Amino acid sequence: MLERRYLKYADWPLVVVALLLSGVGLAVVYSATHNLPGASSPYEYVIRQAVWLGVGLAAMVLATLWDYRVIVAWAPYLLGFSLLLLVAVLVAGPVISGARRWLVIGPVNFQPSELAKVTTVVALAWLLGRRDDWDTFLAIGVALGLAALPTVLVLLEPDLGTSLTFVAIAFVMLYGAGASAWRLGLLAGLGLLALVAAVVVSRLGWVEILKDYQIERLVVFLNPAAAKYGAGWNVIQSMIAIGSGEFFGKGYLAGTQTQLAFLPARHTDFVFSVIGEEGGFLGASLVLFLYFLLLWRLLVIAEQAKDREGRLLALGVFGLVFFHTVVNIGMAVGLLPVTGLPLPFISTGGTNLITMFAGLGLALNVSLRRKKLLFDE
Amino acid sequence: MARAREETRPVRTLFWVAAIVFVVLSLRLWYLQVVRGPHFQELAVSNRLRQLPIPAPRGEILDRHGRPLATIRSSFTASVLPGRFDPTDQDLLQRFGELIHMTPEEILEALRTADGYAYEPIRIKRDLTRAEVISLEEHRDELPGVLVEQEPARTYPKPEGALASHVLGYLGPVTPEQLRQDPTYRPTDLVGQTGLEATYEAFLRGRPGRQALEVNALGRPVQVLGRELPIPGHNLVLTLDARLQAAVEQALHAQVAERAASSRYPDAGGGAAIVMDPRTGEILAMVSEPGFDPERMSGRSRAEYYAALAQDRRLPLLNRVTQATYQPGSAFKPITALAILRSGAATPRTPFYADGYARTGGLVKTDWWVPLGIPSPGTISLTEAITQSINDYFWELGAQAGIEAIAREARAFGFGRSTGIQLHPGDRPGLVPDPAWKAQRFADRPPGDRRWFESETMDVAIGQGFLTVTPLQMAQAFAALANRGAYYRPQLVREIRAPGGEVVQTIEPELAGRVEAPRAWWEAIIDGMEGVVRGPRGTARNAFAGFPREYRVAGKTGSVEVPGKEVHGWFAGFAPADRPEVVVVVFIEHGGGGGSTAAPVARAIFEAYFALQEGRRALP
Numbered sequence: 001m002l003e004r005r006y007l008k009y010a011d012w013p014l015v016v017v018a019l020l021l022s023g024v025g026l027a028v029v030y031s032a033t034h035n036l037p038g039a040s041s042p043y044e045y046v047i048r049q050a051v052w053l054g055v056g057l058a059a060m061v062l063a064t065l066w067d068y069r070v071i072v073a074w075a076p077y078l079l080g081f082s083l084l085l086l087v088a089v090l091v092a093g094p095v096i097s098g099a100r101r102w103l104v105i106g107p108v109n110f111q112p113s114e115l116a117k118v119t120t121v122v123a124l125a126w127l128l129g130r131r132d133d134w135d136t137f138l139a140i141g142v143a144l145g146l147a148a149l150p151t152v153l154v155l156l157e158p159d160l161g162t163s164l165t166f167v168a169i170a171f172v173m174l175y176g177a178g179a180s181a182w183r184l185g186l187l188a189g190l191g192l193l194a195l196v197a198a199v200v201v202s203r204l205g206w207v208e209i210l211k212d213y214q215i216e217r218l219v220v221f222l223n224p225a226a227a228k229y230g231a232g233w234n235v236i237q238s239m240i241a242i243g244s245g246e247f248f249g250k251g252y253l254a255g256t257q258t259q260l261a262f263l264p265a266r267h268t269d270f271v272f273s274v275i276g277e278e279g280g281f282l283g284a285s286l287v288l289f290l291y292f293l294l295l296w297r298l299l300v301i302a303e304q305a306k307d308r309e310g311r312l313l314a315l316g317v318f319g320l321v322f323f324h325t326v327v328n329i330g331m332a333v334g335l336l337p338v339t340g341l342p343l344p345f346i347s348t349g350g351t352n353l354i355t356m357f358a359g360l361g362l363a364l365n366v367s368l369r370r371k372k373l374l375f376d377e
Numbered sequence: 378m379a380r381a382r383e384e385t386r387p388v389r390t391l392f393w394v395a396a397i398v399f400v401v402l403s404l405r406l407w408y409l410q411v412v413r414g415p416h417f418q419e420l421a422v423s424n425r426l427r428q429l430p431i432p433a434p435r436g437e438i439l440d441r442h443g444r445p446l447a448t449i450r451s452s453f454t455a456s457v458l459p460g461r462f463d464p465t466d467q468d469l470l471q472r473f474g475e476l477i478h479m480t481p482e483e484i485l486e487a488l489r490t491a492d493g494y495a496y497e498p499i500r501i502k503r504d505l506t507r508a509e510v511i512s513l514e515e516h517r518d519e520l521p522g523v524l525v526e527q528e529p530a531r532t533y534p535k536p537e538g539a540l541a542s543h544v545l546g547y548l549g550p551v552t553p554e555q556l557r558q559d560p561t562y563r564p565t566d567l568v569g570q571t572g573l574e575a576t577y578e579a580f581l582r583g584r585p586g587r588q589a590l591e592v593n594a595l596g597r598p599v600q601v602l603g604r605e606l607p608i609p610g611h612n613l614v615l616t617l618d619a620r621l622q623a624a625v626e627q628a629l630h631a632q633v634a635e636r637a638a639s640s641r642y643p644d645a646g647g648g649a650a651i652v653m654d655p656r657t658g659e660i661l662a663m664v665s666e667p668g669f670d671p672e673r674m675s676g677r678s679r680a681e682y683y684a685a686l687a688q689d690r691r692l693p694l695l696n697r698v699t700q701a702t703y704q705p706g707s708a709f710k711p712i713t714a715l716a717i718l719r720s721g722a723a724t725p726r727t728p729f730y731a732d733g734y735a736r737t738g739g740l741v742k743t744d745w746w747v748p749l750g751i752p753s754p755g756t757i758s759l760t761e762a763i764t765q766s767i768n769d770y771f772w773e774l775g776a777q778a779g780i781e782a783i784a785r786e787a788r789a790f791g792f793g794r795s796t797g798i799q800l801h802p803g804d805r806p807g808l809v810p811d812p813a814w815k816a817q818r819f820a821d822r823p824p825g826d827r828r829w830f831e832s833e834t835m836d837v838a839i840g841q842g843f844l845t846v847t848p849l850q851m852a853q854a855f856a857a858l859a860n861r862g863a864y865y866r867p868q869l870v871r872e873i874r875a876p877g878g879e880v881v882q883t884i885e886p887e888l889a890g891r892v893e894a895p896r897a898w899w900e901a902i903i904d905g906m907e908g909v910v911r912g913p914r915g916t917a918r919n920a921f922a923g924f925p926r927e928y929r930v931a932g933k934t935g936s937v938e939v940p941g942k943e944v945h946g947w948f949a950g951f952a953p954a955d956r957p958e959v960v961v962v963v964f965i966e967h968g969g970g971g972g973s974t975a976a977p978v979a980r981a982i983f984e985a986y987f988a989l990q991e992g993r994r995a996l997p
Contacts, residue, residue: 172391175387175390175391176387176388176391178387181390235603236589236602236603237589239409239417240417240420240421241421242406242409242410242417243409243410243413243414243416243417243418243420243421244414244417244418244420244421245410245414246410246411246414246415246418247410247411247414256421257421276406276409276410280410281406281407281410281411281414284406284410285403285406288399288402288403288406291399292395292396292399295395296392296395299388299389299391299392299395302385302388303385303388303389311385311388315387315388315391318391322395322398326398326402329402330402333402333405333406333409334405334409335401335402335405
């Protein structure tokens with residue numbers, strides 16, 4: 001019974017596009033890492049990524065096994081659990097490059113902030129499904145208050161980029177739940193203004209007020225990658241990599257920026273620059289198109305969902321993937337500041353890959369059960 | 378149904394939002410890759426983009442009052458860019474070599490040290506003279522791939538003339554091994570190879586910056602595309618007092634040089650001295666003689682200087698304070714005394730008649746004063762035995778106490794293991810011998826050689842035989858005597874400070890051990906040690922003649938028999954006896970007995986210490 005339902009009602013285009021992106025990811029990761037110093041073999045990173053991909057697919061299937069309404073009903077526990085892990089990270093996580101982001105459990109390094117992304121989507125679907133009218137500042141404030149829990153905990157790690165993800169998800173889902181654009185826009189504008197003010201103040205301090213070590217801390221806080229490679233340097237190298245790819249690209253494994261190690265973080269933050277350099281405009285826009293297809297399928301699932309929770313779940317996953325993709329690519333092409341968010345399905349990193357596939361699993365769950373009568377066994 | 382449609386409207390809006398964002402990203406890609414593509418292509422492929430490191434200034438090393446012992450100055454280095462410099466071009470090598478006064482072979486040799494590193498400039502010659510810099514700049518267009526780097530270089534201001542060479546250590550080129558372990562080093566970097574420069578390398582080195590330059594066809598920078606400033610290293614605040622360090626260096630050097638100049642002491646030339654605060658383990662001065670000039674170790678004539686030092690038979694690169702082990706001689710007697718008291722072989726008041734001879738297993742040991750014609754001290758107690766350094770007392774009663782008791786006492790005072798001082802390359806443990814050790818050490822010998830003999834116990838009782846210690850351990854043990862039991866891990870660094878001045882680490886005193894004993898025992902021993910300095914038969918009375926009594930120096934001399942050579946001399950002591958605030962240990966190699974050679978240096982050190990203390994107290 002179950003199998004037939006999967007074959008018939010699963011959103012196969014979504015799965016196929018995600019697998020295509022993951023395939024591109026494996027190829028690009030190989031190109032970016034096969035001559036990385038310190039690796040035990042040229043395949044070390046690819047193999048690890050492939051293993052994570054397998055785990056990610058399993059997580060996707062797992063997320064479809066229970067009716068999403070059941071999963072949404074578990075929301076308080078799921079969110080509570082992941083908040084607990086976020087607190088644990090702050091207390092017991094090892095400090096790596098000046099931040100606590102990881103929990104080390106045996107051989108596995110695990111980033112609880114990634115799990116929190118999915119559970120926050122579920123929790124917001126649960127909360128927003130509980131009433132109809134979300135178009136008041138008070139109601140919006142309540143929903144943002146829920147999103148603020150993981151936001152603040154992740155901000156303390158500190159990891160600004162990831163913490164903003166929760167805010168972005170909350171805005172998308174609130175909009176989907178009926179909050180009006182002008183209210184959300186006003187709040188977003190105010191928030192942005194506060195952020196800009198913080199940056200401007202720090203830039204002023206750059207010249208005179210702050211001491212060296214304070215500046216360093218600030219830079220690390222606003223921009224963790226800067227501590228590792230230098231703020232201006234990596235963006236310049238990324239733009240040179242992408243630009244020099246020109247229309248047709250330099251060819252697979254033939255990017256000089258990538259292969260000669262000019263490009264920093266080329267298998268994580270700046271993985272898109274490898275695509276741009278070796279694949280050119282053709283390759284890069286093809287990948288962009290794949291992301292657009294994926295996002296479009298998520299919106300289709302949202303539209304066809306049989307109820308509010310389903311629609312909100314799919315929209316949350318849409319927000320998750322959209323925000324990551326745009327912020328990462330925007331950073332690589334020099335339009336957005338460096339925040340260190342990974343490119344979904346392509347950047348190395350197991351926890352993020354699993355998170356993304358688990359998110360897709362939730363969306364698939366919604367699409368599988370979109371016909372009311374047929375699927376209640 | 379109308380409701381549902383109402384709710385799907387946001388979904389459609391989001392679709393258009395996403396579409397617009399993706400169009401913007403595509404346009405940006407079009408702009409970068411198609412409109413500006415050729416420009417970026419040129420930057421990437423042609424010689425127009427240079428990525429150059431900006432070396433980080435190394436952290437400073439300051440004495441406890443903030444006087445710089447090691448700091449930085451600006452310097453110029455001639456480097457070449459691999460891939461842009463053609464080492465097969467003989468003309469180029471010739472021209473370049475003439476300008477920096479090197480032969481083409483020397484340039485090629487320098488290039489070889491950085492084989493396999495293709496992206497960092499390779500330093501060919503450091504510390505260019507002004508004339509060399511100017512001529513390189515003038516001929517720049519004829520020297521493709523050559524660049525002049527401005528970089529901060531280590532310099533040692535030698536406040537008050539203090540070198541502190543073995544404490545600071547020296548910088549040397551990064552080794553291939555270090556490069557492999559830490560790829561953030563650049564070949565030809567100078568890194569700390571010994572001393573604090575090595576121990577705190579990670580703090581001192583800072584992080585180099587980088588700059589991206591767009592250059593024209595001649596290699597001249599056209600514009601800076603991006604720059605990451607280097608982060609200076611952390612600064613170390615030491616426990617050393619530069620002024621005291623200078624005084625100790627001077628006093629020790631003068632004595633060692635005087636002995637070495639005399640034909641009576643053909644093997645003299647080495648020595649060690651250490652001044653420590655027993656209340657914290659802080660080292661105020663540490664000197665190993667002869668020293669070296671750390672600046673010359675990293676300068677342009679480093680190779681010649683290093684070769685000269687390495688060949689010097691006085692071993693100037695050896696830190697005798699931590700790396701050399703010697704027998705402590707009679708300076709060990711206070712520790713034996715405590716072992717004797719603890720074993721019950723004697724109380725502080727037990728009378729002992731010293732006839733000058735000890736017999737064991739058919740062997741007769743003769744005390745040092747017998748051949749000199751000095752009359753027997755007669756019946757003495759522990760205190761006098763220490764003051765007059767009567768071997769007889771320690772032979773007989775040490776043998777009664779037994780080797781195990783003496784070895785246990787020695788270990789309680791920290792002998793036989795390293796002190797844990799944070800100073801590369803660490804300190805040696807020395808040796809506290811006992812029967813088990815001997816059986817194992819000589820396991821391949823006949824049984825007779827493996828057995829422990831009473832005469833060997835007697836040797837150890839007076840600080841000879843198999844027993845060896847470092848001067849640093851002696852300071853630690855005398856700190857324990859001074860404190861009546863407690864001693865702290867010797868430390869050289871008080872604070873590590875970030876470049877902005879913020880203290881990132883404070884090294885607190887760390888209790889390293891405690892010797893438990895009744896007050897009366899300590900006082901009996903320390904009374905004897907005060908007698909050494911001011912008693913009528915004290916072994917250091919001549920050296921301390923006229924020394925102000927109110928400072929109450931307590932100490933012990935030692936003279937170590939060395940077969941076929943002149944004796945080593947020790948003086949170890951502290952002051953004031955009732956409330957000790959300073960421990961002084963002086964050791965002089967092959968320069969005569971402790972009372973005549975080490976004690977005068979110790980006196981000079983105590984004088985310098987109290988003069989500085991008084992001077993400081995007089996300040997408002």
